[in-house]
Amino acid sequence: MTKGIKSYIIPYMKARNMKDKKRIIDIINPYSGQIAVVNKEEEKLYYEIKNAEVKEDYKTMRKGLDKFSRLNPEAYMMLLD
Numbered sequence: 001m002t003k004g005i006k007s008y009i010i011p012y013m014k015a016r017n018m019k020d021k022k023r024i025i026d027i028i029n030p031y032s033g034q035i036a037v038v039n040k041e042e043e044k045l046y047y048e049i050k051n052a053e054v055k056e057d058y059k060t061m062r063k064g065l066d067k068f069s070r071l072n073p074e075a076y077m078m079l080l081d
Helices: 006-012 040-054 058-071 073-079
Strands: 013-015 025-028 035-038
Touching: 025 040, 035 040, 035 073, 040 058, 058 073
Parallel strands: none
Antiparallel strands: 013 025, 025 035
16 A cells, blocks of 8 residues: 655645634645645645545546646645646
8 A cells, every 4th residue: 555645745734823713724845845825625635636646546636636726726836736
């Protein structure tokens, strides 16, 4: 079984404001060092995309990329493009 990419990315994440109910989250691109701000839904989708990439499930990955690019285009360009 392939280990998910989430365990690799966790050190690069931190909650910006723990008291905020929306919980704004910073994710750092491990390749470029750019920081993108995402909400909880986008964070979950980001990990689904990265795990699909590791599992070579390109259909799921493509669907996730399309959705993420519509939800947060700026973060998409920093993290996934």
